[in-house]
Amino acid sequence: MTGVEILTAGAGDKAWSFLIAGEERQFQGNAGYEDVVEESYSYDSTVGNHLRVSVGDLVVVRSGREALGVGYVEALEVLPDQEKLRSRCPGCGSTGFKERTTERPRYRCSPCARTFEEPIVETLQVTSYRAHYGGTWQPLEGCLDKAQLNALSLSKSDQQSIKAMDRERTLEAVASRGVRLPRQRGASTEDRRHPLELPGGRRRTTAAARRGQDAFRKALVRQYGFICAVTGAAPAEVLEAAHLRPFARTERHRVEEGLMLRSDIHRLFDSGLLTIAPGLVVRIAPSLAGHPLYNALDGSRLHIAQDAPVDHEAIAEHHAVTVATW
CATH class of the missing domain: 3.10.590 (ph1033 like fold)
Structure with missing residues (x-):
C-alpha cells in the first residue's frame, strides 16, 4: 500500500x-x-x-x-512508511526515562535508575x-x-x-452530564463537515475578565454538567456560570452560589426578569407574558438534584429583591 x-x-x-x-x-x-x-x-x-x-x-x-x-x-x-524518532536509555534501552528540570544529568531512567545527558535516538518505520x-x-x-x-x-x-x-x-x-451527541451518519469524503486539511488562521476565544471565572465555570460544570438549571441540557457554547449573588458586590466565587444557565436565561436572571422561588421553582416576570417561549417556563422546577449544593438563602434573597420590582 x-x-x-x-x-x-x-x-x-x-x-x-x-x-x-x-x-x-x-x-x-x-x-x-x-x-x-x-x-x-x-x-x-x-x-x-x-x-x-x-x-x-x-x-x-x-x-x-x-x-x-x-x-x-x-x-x-x-499513512504508511513514515519515519518516527524514538529515544532510549543508553544503559538498559528503555523508553521509560524522565527529564529532570533541576538536576544534572538531564535524564533519569525509571527502570534502571541510570542518569544521562543524552539518550540513544533510533529511527523507526x-x-x-x-x-x-x-x-x-x-x-x-x-x-x-x-x-x-x-x-x-x-x-x-x-x-x-x-x-x-x-x-x-x-x-x-x-x-x-447534559451532553447531546449528534446522530451518527455514514460519512463520505464529499459530505464530511470538517475537511482533512485543518483550518489555519486565527481562532476566536473569549477571555474571562473576572479573576477566577474560568475556575468557577469549571467547578459548576463538574457539579451540574452541561445542563441549564432552568431549561435543561444545552450546548456548552451557550452555557454560562451564573452567580446567585451579584459578583460586583461579593467579588467571590462559591459553587453553592452558582448555577449553570443558558446565556439568554442568565441575562433575564441578572436583569430581574426571571427568578427562582423557594422550593426551586422558576418565576417569570409578568412583563414577559407576551413571549411564550419564556412564559412557558413559569412554575417549572429547576433541573438540579434535590440535594444539590445550592445556597437556598441566596436564592431567597434574589427572589425577594426581584419580585419586589414587578
Whole structure:
C-alpha cells in the first residue's frame, strides 16, 4: 500500500479514550504527536490498539486528569512508511526515562535508575494514523474526571494512550452530564463537515475578565454538567456560570452560589426578569407574558438534584429583591 488511504466506513461498535499527553507526558521516549484536540487524534503502529479503532467508534479525548471532549470517528487517515524518532536509555534501552528540570544529568531512567545527558535516538518505520471526529465533537470540559473515566474503562493501565471503554456506559455517563451527541451518519469524503486539511488562521476565544471565572465555570460544570438549571441540557457554547449573588458586590466565587444557565436565561436572571422561588421553582416576570417561549417556563422546577449544593438563602434573597420590582 502506498500513499494516503482514507477510511470512511467501518463497524463503529466500540468506544475508546484517546490520551492527549501534551505537557503532562511523563516519559521522553518519543516526541509526541500532532493533535488538534477538537478535530483529530494522531497515533502510529507502535501504539496499542492502533488496528482496532474504526470509523464510527465513540471516542473520549482525555488529558491526564479529565475528559476534554467526545465524538464519533468520521474518517481515518492511514499513512504508511513514515519515519518516527524514538529515544532510549543508553544503559538498559528503555523508553521509560524522565527529564529532570533541576538536576544534572538531564535524564533519569525509571527502570534502571541510570542518569544521562543524552539518550540513544533510533529511527523507526511506522504506519501513522489520524482519526478525525471534528464534525461530531462535543466539549466535556472536565465534567468527567480521571476516576470517572477509569470506572468506564475496560483497561486498568494509566499509561495506555488508546484505552477501550464500555460504549453503552460511556454514552450514558455523557448523556447524564447534559451532553447531546449528534446522530451518527455514514460519512463520505464529499459530505464530511470538517475537511482533512485543518483550518489555519486565527481562532476566536473569549477571555474571562473576572479573576477566577474560568475556575468557577469549571467547578459548576463538574457539579451540574452541561445542563441549564432552568431549561435543561444545552450546548456548552451557550452555557454560562451564573452567580446567585451579584459578583460586583461579593467579588467571590462559591459553587453553592452558582448555577449553570443558558446565556439568554442568565441575562433575564441578572436583569430581574426571571427568578427562582423557594422550593426551586422558576418565576417569570409578568412583563414577559407576551413571549411564550419564556412564559412557558413559569412554575417549572429547576433541573438540579434535590440535594444539590445550592445556597437556598441566596436564592431567597434574589427572589425577594426581584419580585419586589414587578
